[in-house]
Amino acid sequence: MKLCQTHYNKFIVNETRNLEYNKSCSHPKHDIYKTQSKNTNTKPKKLNLEKVPKRLIEVLGLDEFAEICSMCKKKTDKDPEYLQTEEYKAPIPKKKQIDNNILQVGNYSYILRNDVFYSGEELKQLELDFQEILEHITIPNEVSLSDKIIKMSNILYNNQHKLNQKPIYDPTAFKIMLEVADENLIGFFDELYIGTNPHTKSDKTNENNKKKLVSLCYFLASINNKYINSFKADIGSYLQTSDASSSSIDTLANIGFSITRKTVNRQKALISESHQDTVNNYCLQNIENMFILNIDDYHNIHRRNQSTLLKTHDINHFVTILLNSNPNIPKIPFYSLNNISIHNPKGVDFKLIINYIDSNFMNKLGKSYYQQTEMWRSDDSYENNMEFLTVHDYDGRIQNQQELSKLVDFILHSLHNTKDYIESANILFTTFEKIEQEDYLNNFVIPTICDWPGQINLRRAITLRLNKKDNSGIPSQILSLIPMIGPLHVSLNSRETLFQIYHFFFEMVYHNLFGENKILAQKPKPRLIDLILNLTFYGWKNIRNLIINRFGNIKDIEYLTMIDLLDNSLPLTLEIYAKLFKCGFYEGYLESIVKIWVLFQRLQRHNYNKAPLIFLSDVFYWTLNEHPIIDILKNYLPIFNDYFVENFHSSLRYQTVESNSDNQIIQKAKIIDIERNDKGFKEAFINTRNTNISKVKLISLEKKVSLFLLSLFDKIYHNIGKTKNNGNETFEFPSFNNRIVNIKVLPLAWSTSNPPAEDKFCDAENCNITDSLSNIVLICGHSYHKECLSILNEKCKYCFNYLSKSIKTNITSLNKRLSKPLKDNEIPEITKDDDLNEDYEDENIETLLEQTEQNIDNQYEIQYNIWLNYNNV
Numbered sequence: 001m002k003l004c005q006t007h008y009n010k011f012i013v014n015e016t017r018n019l020e021y022n023k024s025c026s027h028p029k030h031d032i033y034k035t036q037s038k039n040t041n042t043k044p045k046k047l048n049l050e051k052v053p054k055r056l057i058e059v060l061g062l063d064e065f066a067e068i069c070s071m072c073k074k075k076t077d078k079d080p081e082y083l084q085t086e087e088y089k090a091p092i093p094k095k096k097q098i099d100n101n102i103l104q105v106g107n108y109s110y111i112l113r114n115d116v117f118y119s120g121e122e123l124k125q126l127e128l129d130f131q132e133i134l135e136h137i138t139i140p141n142e143v144s145l146s147d148k149i150i151k152m153s154n155i156l157y158n159n160q161h162k163l164n165q166k167p168i169y170d171p172t173a174f175k176i177m178l179e180v181a182d183e184n185l186i187g188f189f190d191e192l193y194i195g196t197n198p199h200t201k202s203d204k205t206n207e208n209n210k211k212k213l214v215s216l217c218y219f220l221a222s223i224n225n226k227y228i229n230s231f232k233a234d235i236g237s238y239l240q241t242s243d244a245s246s247s248s249i250d251t252l253a254n255i256g257f258s259i260t261r262k263t264v265n266r267q268k269a270l271i272s273e274s275h276q277d278t279v280n281n282y283c284l285q286n287i288e289n290m291f292i293l294n295i296d297d298y299h300n301i302h303r304r305n306q307s308t309l310l311k312t313h314d315i316n317h318f319v320t321i322l323l324n325s326n327p328n329i330p331k332i333p334f335y336s337l338n339n340i341s342i343h344n345p346k347g348v349d350f351k352l353i354i355n356y357i358d359s360n361f362m363n364k365l366g367k368s369y370y371q372q373t374e375m376w377r378s379d380d381s382y383e384n385n386m387e388f389l390t391v392h393d394y395d396g397r398i399q400n401q402q403e404l405s406k407l408v409d410f411i412l413h414s415l416h417n418t419k420d421y422i423e424s425a426n427i428l429f430t431t432f433e434k435i436e437q438e439d440y441l442n443n444f445v446i447p448t449i450c451d452w453p454g455q456i457n458l459r460r461a462i463t464l465r466l467n468k469k470d471n472s473g474i475p476s477q478i479l480s481l482i483p484m485i486g487p488l489h490v491s492l493n494s495r496e497t498l499f500q501i502y503h504f505f506f507e508m509v510y511h512n513l514f515g516e517n518k519i520l521a522q523k524p525k526p527r528l529i530d531l532i533l534n535l536t537f538y539g540w541k542n543i544r545n546l547i548i549n550r551f552g553n554i555k556d557i558e559y560l561t562m563i564d565l566l567d568n569s570l571p572l573t574l575e576i577y578a579k580l581f582k583c584g585f586y587e588g589y590l591e592s593i594v595k596i597w598v599l600f601q602r603l604q605r606h607n608y609n610k611a612p613l614i615f616l617s618d619v620f621y622w623t624l625n626e627h628p629i630i631d632i633l634k635n636y637l638p639i640f641n642d643y644f645v646e647n648f649h650s651s652l653r654y655q656t657v658e659s660n661s662d663n664q665i666i667q668k669a670k671i672i673d674i675e676r677n678d679k680g681f682k683e684a685f686i687n688t689r690n691t692n693i694s695k696v697k698l699i700s701l702e703k704k705v706s707l708f709l710l711s712l713f714d715k716i717y718h719n720i721g722k723t724k725n726n727g728n729e730t731f732e733f734p735s736f737n738n739r740i741v742n743i744k745v746l747p748l749a750w751s752t753s754n755p756p757a758e759d760k761f762c763d764a765e766n767c768n769i770t771d772s773l774s775n776i777v778l779i780c781g782h783s784y785h786k787e788c789l790s791i792l793n794e795k796c797k798y799c800f801n802y803l804s805k806s807i808k809t810n811i812t813s814l815n816k817r818l819s820k821p822l823k824d825n826e827i828p829e830i831t832k833d834d835d836l837n838e839d840y841e842d843e844n845i846e847t848l849l850e851q852t853e854q855n856i857d858n859q860y861e862i863q864y865n866i867w868l869n870y871n872n873v
Helices: 005-021 030-036 054-060 070-076 120-136 145-162 171-181 188-194 203-224 230-241 246-255 261-273 275-285 350-364 382-389 418-434 438-443 452-472 476-480 487-501 503-514 526-551 557-581 586-602 611-624 629-635 643-654 662-674 680-685 695-718 786-791 797-818 845-850 857-872
Strands: 049-051 067-069 102-105 108-111 289-299 317-330 406-411 444-450 481-485 724-727 730-733 739-742 775-777 783-785
Touching: 030 070, 054 070, 067 070, 145 171, 145 203, 171 188, 171 203, 188 203, 203 230, 203 680, 230 246, 230 261, 230 680, 246 261, 261 275, 261 662, 275 317, 275 406, 275 418, 275 662, 289 418, 289 452, 289 643, 317 418, 317 643, 317 662, 350 586, 350 611, 350 797, 406 418, 406 662, 418 438, 418 452, 418 476, 438 444, 438 476, 444 452, 444 476, 452 476, 452 481, 452 611, 452 797, 476 481, 481 487, 481 611, 487 503, 487 526, 487 557, 487 586, 503 526, 503 695, 526 557, 526 695, 526 857, 557 586, 557 695, 557 730, 586 611, 586 797, 611 629, 611 797, 643 662, 695 857, 775 786, 783 786
Parallel strands: 289 444, 444 481
Antiparallel strands: 049 067, 102 108, 289 317, 317 406, 724 730, 730 739, 775 783
């Protein structure tokens, strides 16, 4: 078939031309290079395509028949992404041979050529000449500094982008990592270190210089390859956390020390968005283990709460939900081996509590905590004392014990009533549904450690669910939560309560230590309370035997009040969490919970005169029915802790600022949770607070307290029998400048219906003994002949009657509250616990300690010997 000229050109010639014109470049970054070209707006032209050079086939991942344009070929040889790959080979320039380019080496002449194409004879001759030169000269096998930096850059790039590793900031680990990866880098880091002139510097300075060299290596590598930016990302993140301005971060990014502010925000947004996945993975990884839950309020204290014309307050309230696990602890079943539920059908059982206290603890309540726990005594080393002094210090710059918890959620609302707690618990239930583990909540339980509002509201929801089933409107999963009072909150509230009730005494100690012109707040910071309480207790320990030996079995109200405070209540509040709980001493902790409840009851501490009773009711019920949770409590007590959520709140406060919005705080909480175990940058470069008191100053302060107590007890000795009962449950203490005190300051005996007798020694009914070989004054204030106390099985009958009545009254009131039906918009019946991180107005501790005198050893020795002579006489 033949075509005319017109149709031949149209269908044959032009079509062939169009096929040639429409061929596309196979380079993977052709479009990117095209947009970067200066001629992007010009009319498209036919591409000059050519086959991919063999040296670029592996680099670009193309086959040998692929074609690329000349523009892409040129830009490939300038692209850092390809220049850093191991497969890349640079092009060999081809220039015309210069006949006069001859190198003369000794008796040998060599023609230098710029191309690599040699004939077989030429190549053989070149090799022979080269070998002959090697016989006459020695070429050192030394890698240049620039080559070492390139090798190091390649290693760090591979670690970050291929192995997804975090930066290594430990100098030793960094050095080993380089030398293992490339033998040519052996000694490279040591060579840099020698350049710092270490022989003229201290060990501490040399260690800091090694860390600086690690950062220098990352800096050099980032200059060599901009994609090595993990170190700069850590700096940028820290700068933003420290509230550095955007311009400051971007300026450091221009210098090369940081990434830009936009990059920081983008990375943090990605981390926050992936938070739920990390929670799900954490739950799946630990689904065969026991979980422990923390639910608590977080108050954004950075916000101003001063009223303005437009707002009455500006404080954000959040709910923190933390989930903790331990690979060594099995999950706790809902039912025991004999098929008994973990929940007591009687609720909080006051009869069970009374029976257990009578049979197991009443005979121990007659002794002071110090006497009863002498067998538990650990060393009173300086390090041990420092740990006790920082038990309630949760500054984010202080490294405390290891954080193990996983943040389930951090949501914007507040925990006011039972419905709020149910809503928060539903978030946890939803997480388990997402990972298809609803059976965990039906067959196993999750202990929930919380403050008093958390305990009472969750327990109310559980009580209503048990009593009314589905009619309660409460999900059945709520039964899988086992609320327990947080030991840290018990410790804090007991210390604060004791400090406030005996404020008149601790104020005297404070003035003696730091000066009469210093003002002690009614409610100081927990750290200051801890300092005063600890100094008082250790000052008392120094002179305890001197005091007791001098006074003997005297039934003086002032004396017994101070003994009860110093030898019983004070060490109890100091050690119940810091020593007994944290060391996992279950038997001692359980006994101390009984004693701490007695203290709360006597001091009339609202709510906390019930909180320990709930815990005791559960523990006694589980013990009676041999539920597996008891063995876990005995073996793993320290994990049942509210420390984790308080430490998390402290970190959040430290890493947020007043200007942060609600969403920014929530995002920061999720980032802290994900990066919880990534502490390399912080540990290497960020300064931490040192809250320790020097050992010399600590001992000096303790002796100063001892001198004050010796003086005070000398006054008490000379005022024996002069304390006045003013009626209306008040007493006048002559040794305290005739201070009027409430009856709850006195030992437990004065709160009973049978206070100690004033006209006879023995308080036992119908006692006819006129002469006894041994008289005993119990810590409660009641006194007995040894024979009379033996008849009572070492138990104080009057105190037991008072405690039994108090238990029944408190639990009856509590059970009524727990059984109260839910209502819409109900008003919370309880107040929020004191926040462990709340701001208080008082003196700065560091300033106070700087002003204290230390040279009191001679004075202390003189007074000690005087009292020793009293005892000898």
